[in-house]
Amino acid sequence: MTTTPNTSASSSTDAVTPPAAAGRRPAPSCTLVIFGAGGDLTKRLLMPALYNLAVDGLLDAGMKIVGVNHGEMETAAWSKDLKQSLDQFAADKASTFHAGKLDDAAWNWIAQRLQYMAGEFESDDVFNTLKQQIDSAGGGNVIFYLAVSSRFFKPIVERLGKAGLLKEGDNVFRRVVIEKPFGTDLASARDLNAHILTYAQESQIYRIDHFLGKDTVQSILAVRFANALFEPIWRREYIDQVQITAAETIGVEARGQFYEQTGAFRDMLPNHLFQLLGMVAMEPPNSFDAESVRNKKADIFDAMKPLHPDDVVFGQYEKGPAGVGYREEQDVAPNSTTETYAAARVFIDNWRWAGVPFYLRTGKRLKLRRTEISVQLKAVPYRLFRDTPVDQLVPNVLTLRIDPAHGTSFDFNVKVPGPVMQLGAVQSSFDYSNFFAERANVGYETLLYDCMLGDETLFQRADSIETSWAVVEDVLHPKGGAVPVHGYAAGSEGPAESDAMLARDGHTWRPLV
Structure with missing residues (x-):
């Protein structure tokens, strides 16, 4: 299990934070940890949504994005792969992105905050290393996004809890976003709820339904x-x-x-x-x-x-x-x-x-x-x-x-x-x-933004x-x-x-x- 910092983006872009959209404040500073960083959901929806939020100036300058996935990869390679996907979406669906093409400054703003971590979702080493990195950076707010198969929901939340990654402090939040399917029937839904609520409070769990975005x-x-x-x-x-x-x-x-x-x-x-x-x-x-x-x-x-x-x-x-x-x-x-x-x-x-x-x-x-x-x-x-x-x-x-x-x-x-x-x-x-006016939107922007703000209305x-x-x-x-x-x-x-x-x-x- 390894992590690689991002050194590919110019440091001059790091200080440039786009102005916030009218009437909306930037989300608080946080680290977004994406389990399943190499998956389709991350490429098609999460990263385009983060890009659109960055263009609108709704992400804090202290934002960090850590991608956890199987297989060794350098952060620069992950960043390149994500950008290629975004370029393709921009070419195919102009309504997804501002002006139908990527804004280089906005993408560089995102790219400089990326970090890739290789490891298995059920390995204790991944979570121990993740905790060390978060603690060494001063702790702070963290959102754990489970962009993975539903069979990993229970083991990931369990290991987050056992590693102490879900402990909240004064003005510090720790949240978990879980995609559907949340169970396959009543018995499995009850079992999944009971398991994750052993390690986290209900207020920390954000069960997402993209229709509501x-x-x-x-x-x-x-x-x-x-x-x-x-x-x-x-x-x-x-x-x-x-x-x-x-x-x-x-x-x-x-x-x-x-x-x-x-x-x-x-x-x-x-x-x-x-x-x-x-x-x-x-x-x-x-x-x-x-x-x-x-x-x-x-x-x-x-x-x-x-x-x-x-x-x-x-x-x-x-x-x-x-x-x-x-x-x-x-x-x-x-x-x-x-x-x-x-x-x-x-x-x-x-x-x-x-x-x-x-x-x-x-x-x-x-x-x-x-x-x-x-x-x-x-x-x-x-x-x-x-x-x-x-x-x-x-x-x-x-x-x-x-x-x-x-x-x-x-x-x-x-x-x-x-x-x-x-x-x-x-x-x-x-x-x-x-x-x-038409706005760039893939349906996840509001949901991610609300999760960062702690607004559970749409979850x-x-x-x-x-x-x-x-x-x-x-x-x-x-x-x-x-x-x-x-x-x-x-x-x-x-x-x-x-x-x-x-x-x-x-x-x-x-x-x-």
């Missing part, structure tokens, strides 16, 4: 609670149904081995989609401090009725207009029954939402890429228009577009110009790009994690046999059985168009 997701609370138009009707008396969609056009790509063990339901429902549901359905918090918001979301998860096999539909994409079937993908068993599509009907047993169905769906190789929330209001009485040429009234639907389009739209009825009372459906829409607590898994326990471990998996053509809108589930309630999915 999206500006459009955080805007859900702004739409609901900053506008008098919406909150009075945000209840069962006026809302007929809510649909939450996370559709992808891509298949499993090179993640067949991971997907075979996980499937669409575990991968998306108890975390990403439940988090969106929580923000849509939660009661107004007394303030936007972390515990107030998380308490209200926890109340929603606690009020969700447990799902049963009849409340879900599983699907698996087969050969179709969009490509090959799932069973033909790399690292997928030829007789696999893993679901690549999952839909669920969820009810919340509280005063505000009693009787209102929340329909959730996610899938791969679907017709269109789209993440959105559609809130459909109840129909007005038809009687007034009974003697007019009106076949049906288009329902009023407020749609919150999260990805790839960012904005909102509202469907409603108006009179068609002319002498006859004839109604026509129209849509009013808002796009963020028409009102706000999940142990109780909410366990409650979410409890809701789906009967689906994951059904007593009457596994949930059937239905085929659907790659490039379609999903299995017909998903449409039938809504049809039983007299509803239909919003089309993917």
Whole structure:
């Protein structure tokens, strides 16, 4: 196990700290230790996010970034590898970076703070050496980011605790960021929580869900609670149904081995989609401090009725207009029954939402890429228009577009110009790009920044994690046999059985168009 300092960057750049973005203060000085420094997550998301924070002047001059990974490597080589990845992303996706290209001064600012450490994640020597280095540098604030396979979560946190790396002092924090999957069912989530909380306090654990880092997701609370138009009707008396969609056009790509063990339901429902549901359905918090918001979301998860096999539909994409079937993908068993599509009907047993169905769906190789929330209001009485040429009234639907389009739209009825009372459906829409300057964002900037500030609002607590898994326990471990998996053509809108589930309630999915 070795560490190598960074000597490749010019010392003149070290004194240059970009000015902070308007209205935001730089995060406090800290050391960010990334376990899994050579992995895809670090290259694709963490380092681009850190770069964007540096460009915005939101990182302190005393920031250090220590990368821990298997295999010997010089810091200069790690830095070069990271920069090559960033250059590629800048060329491929201009919106990820300021001006569509790397700012050399900002990158040098980051590069000078990099240090690579080679070692095994389950070796006590790594943690002892890490502690010696942190102590010799004066201790201070440290964030340990677990960008590793979930099988390393327990041993890393255990060794951090035993090495004394999680001990906090006056005005000194030690925090651990853990990626999903946080367990694979209720029992494993409880076991993982119990284990890590043996060595750390709940306030030190930041369970991250990258969906919550999206500006459009955080805007859900702004739409609901900053506008008098919406909150009075945000209840069962006026809302007929809510649909939450996370559709992808891509298949499993090179993640067949991971997907075979996980499937669409575990991968998306108890975390990403439940988090969106929580923000849509939660009661107004007394303030936007972390515990107030998380308490209200926890109340929603606690009020969700447990799902049963009849409340879900599983699907698996087969050969179709969009490509090959799932069973033909790399690292997928030829007789696999893993679901690549999952839909669920969820009810919340509280005063505000009693009787209102929340329909959730996610899938791969679907017709269109789209993440959105559609809130459909109840129909007005038809009687007034009974003697007019009106076949049906288009329902009023407020749609919150999260990805790839960012904005909102509202469907409603108006009179068609002319002498006859004839109604026509129209849509009013808002796009963020028409009102706000585009900002570089990969979805992790806010989450990293909030972790450095100690703001836990967008991170999940142990109780909410366990409650979410409890809701789906009967689906994951059904007593009457596994949930059937239905085929659907790659490039379609999903299995017909998903449409039938809504049809039983007299509803239909919003089309993917």
